[in-house]
Amino acid sequence: MNDGNEWHLALPEFLLEAEKLLAKSEECLSHLHMIRNDSDAIDCMKISLTRLAEQADCLALQAISEFSRHIHYLIANAENPLQLHDQALDALHDCLTLLAWQLELIDAKTGKLALDESEQTTLIATVTLQIPQKDFSFKPQQRLHHTY
Template structure:
C-alpha cells in the first residue's frame, strides 16, 4: 500500500486539475456559442484538451486520455478550417458532457473507468459528421459492435488506434 500513496496523490491532483481543465473547455465552448469559429477559443480548447491528454496519459488513465485525444484530433482542423458552429457546437457540448461524466466516474483509488464505449463512439461520430460530413468516424455496424471504424477515415482513426487500445477492445463493465 505504501507504494500506492504517491499514485493516489497524483490521481487526486489529476482529478482536481481535470475539473479545472474541463471548466476551461466548457468556457471555450460558451465563447464559441457566442462567436462561431473564434480562433482564440478554438486554440484554447485544443490546448486544454492537449493538456488533459498529456496528464491522463502520464497517469495511465487510458480511457480519458484516448477520448480526450480523439476530441482534440477532431477539433484541430477547426482552427484552420472554420467548422465550429450550429450542430458541431451541440455535438461538442455532448462530448464535453460525456467527458465530465467520465471524470466523475473514475475510481479515485485505482484510476479505472469501467464504461462501455458505445456512447463515446456515437458522440465522436456525431461531432465528426457535424464538422465535416465526409469524415464520419463510425458506420452503423461499428456503432452497434462498439468499435470505432477504421475504414471511413483512416487518417483520423489510425493515430487514435495506435494511441489507445481501450477503444479497440470490447466494452468493459457496464
C-alpha cells in the same frame, strides 16, 4: 501507475486540473456560440484537450486520454474550424460532458475506470458528422478500444 500510494496522491491533483481544463473548454464553447469565428477560442479548446490527454496518460487513464485526443483531432482537422454551427458545438459539449462524467467514475482506490466505450464511439461519430473533416488519412485511433 494505478496502484499504491502514488495513485492516491496523484488522483486528487489530476482531478482538480482536469476539472479546470474541462471548464476552460466549456468556456471556449460558450464563446464560440456567441462569436463563431474566434480562432483563439478554438485554439484554447485544443490546448485544454491536449493537456487533459497528457495528464490522463501520466495516470494511465487511457480511455480519457484517447477520447480527449480524438476530440482534439476532430477540431484540428475540421474543414472549416471557424464555421462551427450550433449542432457541432452541441456535439462537442456532449463530449465534454461525457469526459466530466467519466472523471467522476474513476475508482479512487484502484484508478480503474469501468467504461462502456459505446457512448464515446457514438459521440465521436456525431462530432464527425457535424464537423466535416479535411483529411481522413490520419486518425489518432482507428477505433476506441480500451483494455481495463
